[in-house]
Amino acid sequence: MSSSSDTVSISSPLEDYLETIYLLVQEHGFARVRDIAGARRVKAATVSVALRKLAEGKLVDYQRREYIGLTSKGERAARRILARHRLLTRFFAEILKMPREAAAEQACTLEHALTDEAMDRIVRFFEFLGRCPSVIEAFQRCPVAAGADEPGLSAAASTCASCAVRNDVKLMTLSDVEPGQSVVVTQVASGGALRQRLLDMGMLPDTVVDLERTGLGGDPLWVRCQGARLALRRSEASTILVRRKA
Amino acid sequence: MTLTLLESPSVLSAPRARPPRARPLRVALAGNPNCGKTSIFNALTGARQHVANYAGVTVERRAGTCPLLNEPGELIDLPGTYSLNAYSPEERVAEAELLAGPDVVVVVTDSTQLQRHLVLLVQVMQLGANPVLCLNMADEARAAGQTIDVEQMERLLGFPVVETVGHRGEGIDRLVAAIDRAARNPVERHKLVLGEDLDRALDDIARALPPPARPEQGAAWVATRLLVGDQRQTRRVAALDGGEEAVALARLHRTRLEAATGCDIAVFVTERYFGFVDGLLREVRHRPRHVDTRQLTDRIDAVVVHRLAGLPLFALVMFAVFWLTFTVGDYPMGWIDAGIARLGEGLSQLWPEGSDSPLRSLLVDGMVGGVGGVIVFLPNILLLFLGLAFLEDTGYMARAAFLTDRLMHRFGLHGKSFIPLVTGFGCSIPGIMATRTLENERDRLTTMLVLPLMSCGARLPIWMLLIPAFFPPAWRAPTLWMLYGFGIALALLLALTLRRTLLRGDDAPFVMELPPYRQPTLRSVVLKMLTRSQVYLRKAGTTILAISILLWAATTYPKPPSYQVDAQLAKGELALAPEEVEARRAAEDLEHSIAGRLGRALAPVFAPIGFDWKIVTAMIGAFAAKEVFVAQMGIVYSLADGGQGTDSLRALLARDYSPLVGISLMVFLLIAAPCMATIAVTRRESGSWRWALLQLGGLTAIGYLLALVVCQLGRLVI
Known part of the structure; x- marks a missing residue:
């Protein structure tokens, strides 16, 4: 629940009321008890109780008058809740591809449960996704998004250049290859000097690598690539993503 | 990729005026x-x-x-x-x-x-x-x-x-x-086309480079390094006036190119290099569709790096190299030894019989003796380098690294560390010099620092003296093996420790090319052997000469004013043969010299590990070359024939020291204070005295500690 200094700690039903009042004011310029009751499908008496509580927190301007307005503090709180609601709805609907209505419902539940910090991080992540739509596309193309089962997955997923090695999905690396097999490099995910050395030796995406033999005990590996014989350790080979030769 | 010229004028291919060369x-x-x-x-x-x-x-x-x-x-x-x-x-x-x-x-x-x-x-x-x-x-x-x-x-x-x-x-x-x-006629502009997008980006960055970072030559290179985010070049350029802009521009181009191609910049640039080469080769190279140039190499490799046969075969090859080095090398070694002895005698004869001229002693005992002791190993070193150069030129060396990497890697070393370490059994000096094949600085230093723990050939005479002195015949061979094994185990352990402490860091990439087998030419093998041996000889002529002179002075001066043995003879208390008198005098000389005094002064330090002043004095001399220890012990015990491996010296040792001190002594001599030539070569190969002194101090400290453990624990048990 919110605990930052410029908002008052209010329970989730009250947040919903605040949100409703804000929307009504936005739409009609004012909100009346019966409009609120209608929108939230509760009795007017219930609304009154809630309004009294909100007034105690100086969130609404309520003196048993018919027209209810939000204080500036209340307006800030309402906008915040609404922004969360919209963001989460979009997240469930647009990225996770849930039906709109179910997405809105999930958003309603979740918007109250998240702390400010968690929400802030989600917002930042969302901003990142907005800037980098290829990540969303990659996710939606990936069989993982469609809920594919593990076994058939690895081969298909390994063709995606955006996949990182440390994905939960087990990708095939050069260290999984048996002697005598031939594979195609999809990505060199090693770091620093190793990566540059491999690139310099011609181990680039789409080149064919044959694993010819291994040392005693399976290490190091002896491969052929671009006409050269190379020896590399198993730990190094595990940073090279490959797919089976078509 | 095509090979047409860029149409827009580019700073990258701007013609350069090369001033006439002076x-x-x-x-x-x-x-x-x-x-x-x-x-x-x-x-x-x-x-x-x-x-x-x-x-x-x-x-x-x-x-x-x-x-x-x-x-x-x-x-x-x-x-x-x-x-x-x-x-x-x-x-x-x-x-x-x-x-x-x-x-x-x-x-x-x-x-x-x-x-x-x-x-x-x-x-x-x-x-x-x-x-x-x-x-x-x-x-x-x-x-x-x-x-x-x-x-x-x-x-x-x-x-x-x-x-x-x-x-x-x-x-x-x-x-x-x-x-x-x-x-x-230097090239004025290079016809290098790496693709319009990359060329534009590089040109753009190159234009933004501040003049000092924009050498007439190499603007394209500096721009490429900035584009791929090379840290050294980026730091260098950013430090220049106006360099920040170029760096920022490079970052912008990097982001843009990565976004446009969906490809990491290093991969992108490398792919363009390969692309240019492909385009070029397509225009100039004609070859049959299926070329198999490698059949012979593959057939050899099927045997040489065979899963099971590979290692035994490697052992055999190493054995052959060592046989060549130490068996064949023995003959010329004998000649050189004789030659040095004759040189010494020849020089002595320049002075009248019985002269005790200091100059004569300096020349004969100090310089000829000290440097000679190192030159004697020249045939070994030449032969070993010949063998190693041969293996290198055939392409077998890379296979050896492939075969041994798994074992060596466990101890933080590299497959290529194996051969230098094994070479150390012959002599540490060529071993340390052979670490040059290691590409990574940390691997090389680690190998170099632990290498003296491989019990070298010069230590064998010491073992031959000490083991029979303290152990019954049945125990002698196992003790020798245990000494070698102990050295190896300690070297590996120390390597592991070094890699986790002083020389910590990620493993260098092992990725290594295995070249096709080639028939080495005599010319290249001999040249390689000679240029490397030159380094050894130069070392013998400089640092080792200097240390020899120092050690000679320390074991010679100051002279005692008179000899006790002469006094005793004069009084008629003793009746000795002339050689025995000489030996007594030599012993008194040594005892009175700086080395002898130092030995006495240091004796309390070594008392906990069971050594007395005699051993310490002999060890000071042994810093010149390990095997000198035997001769020095002979002098200390004033044996007429220098005590070279004689039973009389063994008997005296067995009389004066317990077997426990014997073990402690062997442990100490195995580990501590590698000889001066080793230190000098480590200094040269590591490029700093820091590592050489660390090797000297570190190994001596470890040797002392282990000897202490042996001695003190032994006393508790016995």
Whole structure:
């Protein structure tokens, strides 16, 4: 629940009321008890109780008058809740591809449960996704998004250049290859000097690598690539993503 | 990729005015490892070459002169590198040499590996160098059915292209002519097209470079390094006035190119290099669809690196090398020994019989004796280097690293550490020098520092003296084996500790090319052996000479004013043969000398590990060379024949010391204080006294501690 200094700690039903009042004011310029009751499908008496509580927190301007307005503090709180609601709805609907209505419902539940910090991080992540739509596309193309089962997955997923090695999905690396097999490099995910050395030796995406033999005990590996014989350790080979030769 | 020129004028290909040269011509040889660059270098320079180290790094700098060229000049053989990306010391050295602007850069390639080897040429072109392309090993490529349209290639590249067979000297005359031609007419602009997007980005960055970072040569290279985010270049340029802008621009282009291609920038740039090479080769290379140049190598490898047969075969090969080194080497060693002895005698005769001239002693005992003790090992070293050079040139060395890497890696070492370590059983000096094959600084230092723990040949006489003195016959062989085993175990343990503490860091990439087997030429093997042995000899002539003189002085001066033995003889208390009198006098000399006094002074320090002043004094002398310990013990015990391996010395040792002290002594001598030549070579090979002194101090401390443990625990048990 919110605990930052410029908002008052209010329970989730009250947040919903605040949100409703804000929307009504936005739409009609004012909100009346019966409009609120209608929108939230509760009795007017219930609304009154809630309004009294909100007034105690100086969130609404309520003196048993018919027209209810939000204080500036209340307006800030309402906008915040609404922004969360919209963001989460979009997240469930647009990225996770849930039906709109179910997405809105999930958003309603979740918007109250998240702390400010968690929400802030989600917002930042969302901003990142907005800037980098290829990540969303990659996710939606990936069989993982469609809920594919593990076994058939690895081969298909390994063709995606955006996949990182440390994905939960087990990708095939050069260290999984048996002697005598031939594979195609999809990505060199090693770091620093190793990566540059491999690139310099011609181990680039789409080149064919044959694993010819291994040392005693399976290490190091002896491969052929671009006409050269190379020896590399198993730990190094595990940073090279490959797919089976078509 | 096409080879047309960019239409817009680009700063990258702006014509350069090269001022007339006032200094001698400078030619650099660049190339991948295993491209036969050294054979080209040898063919060009003959024996007119010398090897040194680059300052601060353990990279060999080979330079020479070529008399065939029109004008005199220096030829530099750059270290073999796959690229100039400055990840290894070799690459940094090569980059720096090329940025310094040699007049001509000969890029040597293996004609059978062109698609990989020409990538370095692309980088050399980016550096704005004035290249000559040398297509080496042209015979192998022709045998595989490949032909290169050299004229077409020259037309497309705009600089000379020459086919050679380096080890047979074929095409060297043409190469020399090409270098002359290139020196006279340097390339004005390179026809290098890496794709419009990349070329535009590089041009843009190059324009933004502040003038000091924009050498007439190499703007494209600096721009590329900034684009791929090379930290050294980025820092260097950012520190310059207006450099921040270029760095920011490079970052912008990087983001843009990565977003546009969906590809990491390093991969993107490397792919473009390979793309250019592919395009070029498509225009100039004709070869049958299926070339199999490697059949013979593969057939050999099927046996040599066989899962089960590989290691035993390797053991056999190593045994053969050692047999050659130490059995065959024994004969010339004997001759040199005799020669040195005769030299000593010859020098002595310049003085009258019985003279005790200090100069005579200095020359005979100090200089001839000290340096001679090291020169004696020259045949061993020559033969060992001959064997190693042969294995290296055939391509077997890389296989050996492949076979042993798994074992060595467990202890934080590298497959290539194995051969230097094994060499250490013969002598630490060639072992330490053999660590040059290790590319990574940390691997090399670790190997170097623990190498003296391999019980060297000079320690064998000590074991031969001590083991029979303290152990019954049945125990002698096992004790010797245990000593060797203990040294190995300690070396591996220490290597592991070093890699986790002082020399911590990620493992260097092991990725290693296994070159095709080639028949080594006598010329190249002998040259390699000689240039490396030169280093050893030079060391013997300088540092080792100096230390020998110091040690001689320490064991000779000051002289006692009179000898007790003379007094006793005068009183008639003793009746001794003349040799015995001499021996007594020598013992008194030593006891009275700095070494003897130091021995006495240090004796309390060594008391906890059971040593008395006699042992300590002998050990001070043994710093010159380990085996001197035996002779020094002989002198201390005033044995007439110097006590060389005699039973009388053993009997005296057994009388004076317990077997426990014997063990403690062997442990200490195995580990502590490697000889002065080892320290001097470590200093040279590591490039700093810091590591040499650490080796000396560290091993001595460990030796002391372990001897202490042996001695104290032993006393509790017994």
